[in-house]
Structures are given as C-alpha cells and as structure tokens.
Amino acid sequence: MDKLDTIFKMQKELNDYIIEKRSLNFTKEEWIQKRSLALIDEVAELLNEINYKWWKNPKPVDEKAVKEELVDILHFYIGMCIDGGLSADELFQIYLDKNKENYDRQRGLSQKKGYE
Numbered sequence: 001m002d003k004l005d006t007i008f009k010m011q012k013e014l015n016d017y018i019i020e021k022r023s024l025n026f027t028k029e030e031w032i033q034k035r036s037l038a039l040i041d042e043v044a045e046l047l048n049e050i051n052y053k054w055w056k057n058p059k060p061v062d063e064k065a066v067k068e069e070l071v072d073i074l075h076f077y078i079g080m081c082i083d084g085g086l087s088a089d090e091l092f093q094i095y096l097d098k099n100k101e102n103y104d105r106q107r108g109l110s111q112k113k114g115y116e
Contacts, residue, residue, distance in 0.1 A: 039076040
C-alpha cells in the first residue's frame, strides 16, 4: 500500500470511529459541507501562524505549528474525498490530468482560453 492509500485508509478509520463514538448521522452532502467548513477553519488557523495580518506586529513563525495546520487541512480534505466517493487512485489520476492541463494552459496548448 502506498502513502496516499495509507492516508485514505487511516482517515476512513478515523471518520468511522468518530461517527460511531458520537452517534452521528449526516447525509453525504452534510458531511461534505461540515468538512468544508472545518477545512476553512483550519486554513484560518494556518494563516494565523504565518503572520498574514499586516496590521499587527509579526511574531516568529512556528514551523511545527504550520506543518500541523497543513496536516489538519489534509485530514478534512481527504475526508471530503472519501465522502465524495473519490479514492486515492482516482485522486492521483485526476491530479495528473489536471496538472498536465495546467501546464498546457500556461504554454498556450489548452483548449481553455485566457491563459496564453
């Protein structure tokens, strides 16, 4: 099992554990909504770690905290992938396709206009 498969498996197990422990019963759409909001909250926590507030005096950046917030974001993102029926293999393949398309757009090789 590769690293991405392992992350998906572990996240599914954690999701299932929390659902059972807390007796949660949401629809797929509600789960995606809740995890989207949680992801946004984690992005806000990340922003607070990297001095985005130009109106405040900067503090030293805690690299460990930055990495932990990035992993928190990943937890909720992978949870949304699972809720949306996206496997690790599908995510990888769609990523490859989209990455190629993004390069093609920058090189003026895409059918999508406005990037050349």
